[in-house]
Amino acid sequence: MRARTRPDRAVNNGRDSGTTLWSTAGVLAGLGAAVLAVASTAAAHRAAVAATAGVAAVLWCALVLLAAKLGGRALRAERELGTVQHDLTAVRAQAAALHTDLAATHNAAAALRAALASAQVEADRDRAELQAARVELTELQNETAALRGAAQNAAEERAELGRLQGEILPEVVTRLRAGASVDTALAPYRALGHARLLRTVAEEVGRGERQRAAALAVCATAAGRVQALATSMHAELRDMQHRHGEDVLGDLLSLDHSTAQVGRMADSIAVLTGARSGRRWTKPIPVESILRGALGRIGAYQRVRLHSASTAAVAGFAAEGVMHTLAELLDNAANFSAPPAEVHVYVEEVHSGLVITVEDGGLGLSESWLRKAEQAVSGKPLDLSTLSAGTRLGLAVVGSLARKHGLSISFRPSARGGTGVVVLIPEQLVTHPSPALARALVPEAPVERPAPAARPAIEPRRTEAERPAEPAGTENGLPQRRRGSTLPTTTLPAPAAQPVRPLSTASAARFGAFRKALQQGPTTTDALPEDDS
């Protein structure tokens, strides 16, 4: 500010010198006016005028000097006032600038404050976010740990499950199938992680197994009863066929045929349910009887032609199975040939046993059917679940029986155009009569009488396990039912206990025959004596 005032002082100095100039001029003018006044006045008054002019001039001069002095002072004061005003303006400007600055500063401060606040808010938010993120991270870490644990658990569980399904379940199911109870089957696996699952499964399987076994047992029992009924009906029918004449023979034969088919059906069910097959024969059955026994059990038996010259026989314990097998095969063959076509059965004795060939005159079977049939009779254990309502049960039965008796069965296209089924009965099941007995069966010399008919004319060359049929009855005379024979058979009275063929003379025999002839009644051949001549 002082720098600013300096030019003002210079101006003031200029004004001071002007004042001095003006005061000097005034003094001079006073002096001049006094001189003039003195000069112009008459000489009488001159001394008085000169004295007054002189005093007036001195007063004037004093006035001028005072005025000059006051003027100077006023000038200085004005100069100072100007300076002060100038300063004041400068200060005011400065103040205004300061104000402006202050306002700006205020604004800035406010802006800063606002920014600060917002920054604070932002910081708070960030902090909160950070917190949340931290929490989240912690959670994630926990979760990861849990997941890792779960993954480990899952791996363990998977391994356990793998073991469960790979080893334990099949083992348990096998045990259950074998008839073990659920507790027994599960005993070794009590400590296992999946004990409950295992128990549930085992109980279900066990229940299913029990139901299956019960159903099978029911079927087997029912089949057994039907078998027994059929056998006893057979015995009764045979009895009636002997007692009644030829008027009713046809009807009796037809009933007999139906009964035989019912019996075969029951036998089939028995075989499929794992029960024992129908009757048991206590003696070897000749091949011809085997074939006819099979023949008698099918519907279309009249279309079957037997070609057999064999004198061999099939061991009694296997005879029923072989007959049943052949019956099913013959039934198939007859069903596959349209009615006029015949089914031919050939028998051939070979080194390894007995070969029976069944050839039908049907259309022949496709490769796939042949394969299916071969598979069905291949002797694999029977799986009942593979049988559906549409499946022929016959081949399943044949397969079952073939496995049981070691029969080998194969299918091939027949030279006759149809299908040929070849059944090989293994040597162990085949017996051959001795040459003499064979001659008795098919006599070569007419002079020789055959062996009594009540006994089969052949005897097995080997005597394994087969007891010859004995008349039913024990030492105490009570009838005893033999396994495989029916009570009506064994309990038929009197003549059984008597000597089978009482000795009699030829004349008596002839008389007996004659008497029968005279009576012409229902023919009972029971007490016919033998002609020994």
Next chain:
Amino acid sequence: MPGWDDSPDRLYTVTRGRSRPPEHAFDLVTLIVTEQEPVAGMQSEHARILGLCATPTAVVEIAADLALPVSVVKILLGDLLETSRITARHPRFAPTKARLPDLDTLKQVLHGLQRL
């Protein structure tokens, strides 16, 4: 009778479904005589009949021997007669010297015997 059901053969398989014997060919006392030897492959009952009837044998006796009903035996005999393996002779026409007395006499004798 025991033994009758000891064989798996059913009678309709023995007769191959026939139940009617040929009419008038045989009666119970017709004597059957074998004319040809049995051959292999023959039905066993046929072979046995042929063996049995090497000497003349009555139909009833054959039935007894084979343990088969007479009707069935007649059917089998019919087969053999058709192929001329047997001949049938009726006793009353048999050219024997000692002819049998007539039926009435024999009936009376029978009754007499039964009254004894």
